[in-house]
Amino acid sequence: MKKIDVFVCVCAECMLSGAMDLICGIESLKKVPKASPFTVKIIPTTPLDCHDHSACAPVIKVEDEVMENATTQNVMAKILAHTDNM
Amino acid sequence: MRGVYTPVTKIRRKVFSEVARFAYEEKDFSEIDKIPYRIIPGEIARYRDSVFKERAIVGERIRLAMGLPVRSADRHAPLREGIEECATPETYYTPPLVNVIPFACEACPETAFYVTDNCRGCLAHPCTAVCPVQAVSIIDGKSAIDKDKCVRCGRCREACPYNAIVHFSRPCAKACGVDAIESDEMGRAKINYDKCVSCGMCLVNCPFAAIADKSQIYQLIRSMKEGAHVIAEIAPAFVGQLGPLAEPENIKPLLKELGFYDVYEVAAGADIGAVEEAKHFLENVPDKQPFLATSCCPSWASMAKKLFPDIAHCVSEGRTPMVVTAHLIKEKHPDAKVVFIGPCAAKKLEAMRKSVRSEVDFVITFEELMGMMAAKGITLGEDTEKEPFTDATAAGRGYPVSGGVAEAIIGAAKTINPGITIPTERADSLSECRKMLTLARAGKRNGYLLEGMACPGGCIGGAGTVLPTQKAATAIKKYKEQSEKKNATENPLLRQKDCADS
Numbered sequence: 001m002k003k004i005d006v007f008v009c010v011c012a013e014c015m016l017s018g019a020m021d022l023i024c025g026i027e028s029l030k031k032v033p034k035a036s037p038f039t040v041k042i043i044p045t046t047p048l049d050c051h052d053h054s055a056c057a058p059v060i061k062v063e064d065e066v067m068e069n070a071t072t073q074n075v076m077a078k079i080l081a082h083t084d085n086m
Numbered sequence: 087m088r089g090v091y092t093p094v095t096k097i098r099r100k101v102f103s104e105v106a107r108f109a110y111e112e113k114d115f116s117e118i119d120k121i122p123y124r125i126i127p128g129e130i131a132r133y134r135d136s137v138f139k140e141r142a143i144v145g146e147r148i149r150l151a152m153g154l155p156v157r158s159a160d161r162h163a164p165l166r167e168g169i170e171e172c173a174t175p176e177t178y179y180t181p182p183l184v185n186v187i188p189f190a191c192e193a194c195p196e197t198a199f200y201v202t203d204n205c206r207g208c209l210a211h212p213c214t215a216v217c218p219v220q221a222v223s224i225i226d227g228k229s230a231i232d233k234d235k236c237v238r239c240g241r242c243r244e245a246c247p248y249n250a251i252v253h254f255s256r257p258c259a260k261a262c263g264v265d266a267i268e269s270d271e272m273g274r275a276k277i278n279y280d281k282c283v284s285c286g287m288c289l290v291n292c293p294f295a296a297i298a299d300k301s302q303i304y305q306l307i308r309s310m311k312e313g314a315h316v317i318a319e320i321a322p323a324f325v326g327q328l329g330p331l332a333e334p335e336n337i338k339p340l341l342k343e344l345g346f347y348d349v350y351e352v353a354a355g356a357d358i359g360a361v362e363e364a365k366h367f368l369e370n371v372p373d374k375q376p377f378l379a380t381s382c383c384p385s386w387a388s389m390a391k392k393l394f395p396d397i398a399h400c401v402s403e404g405r406t407p408m409v410v411t412a413h414l415i416k417e418k419h420p421d422a423k424v425v426f427i428g429p430c431a432a433k434k435l436e437a438m439r440k441s442v443r444s445e446v447d448f449v450i451t452f453e454e455l456m457g458m459m460a461a462k463g464i465t466l467g468e469d470t471e472k473e474p475f476t477d478a479t480a481a482g483r484g485y486p487v488s489g490g491v492a493e494a495i496i497g498a499a500k501t502i503n504p505g506i507t508i509p510t511e512r513a514d515s516l517s518e519c520r521k522m523l524t525l526a527r528a529g530k531r532n533g534y535l536l537e538g539m540a541c542p543g544g545c546i547g548g549a550g551t552v553l554p555t556q557k558a559a560t561a562i563k564k565y566k567e568q569s570e571k572k573n574a575t576e577n578p579l580l581r582q583k584d585c586a587d588s
Contacts, residue, residue: 010331010466011329012460012465013460013465016460016500017091017096018096019329020329021552023330023444024089024554024557046465046466046467054460
């Protein structure tokens with residue numbers, strides 16, 4: 001099974017900006033048929049891409065790509081786009 | 087809507103972090119006028135029809151977060167009006183706690199049934215046949231509901247084979263288990279404070295961010311900055327609320343870094359409360375009272391007293407875990423100030439009661455705590471120290487999950503009186519609690535222990551939480567399993583208390 005690593009920053013700014021809801025959104029991908037052949041490994045981390053997150057939280061990294069001001073919808077879309085390339 | 091991060095969540099939390107920053111940086115009061123521009127930047131409206139309105143609404147939310155009263159749109163006054171009075175290191179706000187910002191409310195229609203485009207204008211059209219007041223007819227080949235005739239029974243919706251009829255209700259009113267949401271003369275939501283029990287469910291369910299509660303973060307930070315020894319008592323729902331990497335043993339060091347003098351676990355007070363209620367049950371039910379209802383949820387206890395006054399004496403008069411723990415802290419540190427940190431909006435009101443005021447100085451939620459941490463730039467790191475809590479058992483730590491309170495009380499009762507069987511029933515959400523008490527009033531729950539929780543899922547579903555409910559339940563279960571002592575009666579504080587009492 002192919003694996004996608006997703007790093008989610010859980011610093012105070014990112015937690016306040018919905019990091020846990022992002023994690024729930026990523027976990028919900030298990031139920032999407034397109035993503036089911038892949039293992040999406042969620043790695044909570046802090047700090048991610050070390051700098052002040054007050055203007056860019058939540059911060060997330062899908063494989064090597066850092067996403068700032070991430071939303072559940074654009075993170076899910078990014079992960080699904082990765083599955084196309086694998 | 088809960089469990090999904092939306093712009094409503096974002097605005098609410100941004101207000102907390104900005105107000106906390108304002109307090110930490112001790113800026114000139116006039117600087118408060120700039121906060122709405124930081125939360126709603128730019129010239130283009132993103133959430134409503136005008137960026138000015140967006141900022142005006144955020145301004146009222148900032149005032150509420152400072153503990154100030156909400157204003158209507160016809161008041162010409164600067165945002166900072168009254169700020170000098172609230173800039174104090176003491177509790178400032180006064181009821182009402184939960185407020186509708188009138189000009190933010192979109193005046194959603196009250197309960198109604200609508201025919202959607204799914205209607206096929208079918209030959210059978212059972213919707214018309216089942217309506218008891220002839221409110222449904224076929225117009226231009228489609229079903230139509232006469233709103234003046236409709237009695238909102240919902241039979242048409244149940245009968246439609248295409249699910250073409252939908253039930254519409256205001257999200258705030260739907261979330262309110264005590265029917266406290268009414269309408270003003272403009273159709274906007276208005277809270278009937280004779281009914282409201284401040285559970286906060288309306289404020290987290292309004293999709294237009296029109297409802298907010300007052301906060302004490304500003305006054306709390308002022309108090310810490312002025313050198314008071316502020317001791318935090320943290321509710322057992324804390325597990326996981328500060329993030330998946332924040333283990334329970336990291337919480338004390340993190341809060342001390344934030345400026346708290348010391349940190350106590352409210353689960354210790356829950357243990358003591360569970361044993362008190364177990365003894366009360368064994369001594370009084372069913373001979374002196376037909377059943378015992380738990381007391382730790384202030385919204386549930388308040389609802390029971392307001393709507394079921396004839397059986398209100400069956401709600402335990404035992405002190406809540408918040409009060410028990412605060413009392414323990416004040417015995418040890420008489421000059422300290424105590425802040426309760428928890429998931430609950432209603433605890434803010436409980437702390438204002440005359441009997442509680444001397445024990446608990448401030449109440450903030452986990453969301454507000456995260457706002458303080460974000461403002462001060464404090465976050466969990468590799469070098470964060472570990473200092474485990476040692477004062478509570480698994481029973482007390484299980485209180486915030488629906489069923490946990492009853493489990494703790496029964497566990498204690500069985501230790502005191504082995505072999506006893508106590509029938510229990512639990513309800514979470516105020517509407518379910520009402521059903522349970524209706525049965526109890528009818529004599530159908532005699533001999534029972536009734537556990538009521540106002541929030542869905544228990545305290546972990548409270549209005550001031552950060553973590554989705556299911557994740558919180560899992561985290562608490564794990565923490566309970568790791569607890570060395572399991573039964574509330576094993577809590578060493580009880581032995582100390584017994585010694586002191588004798």
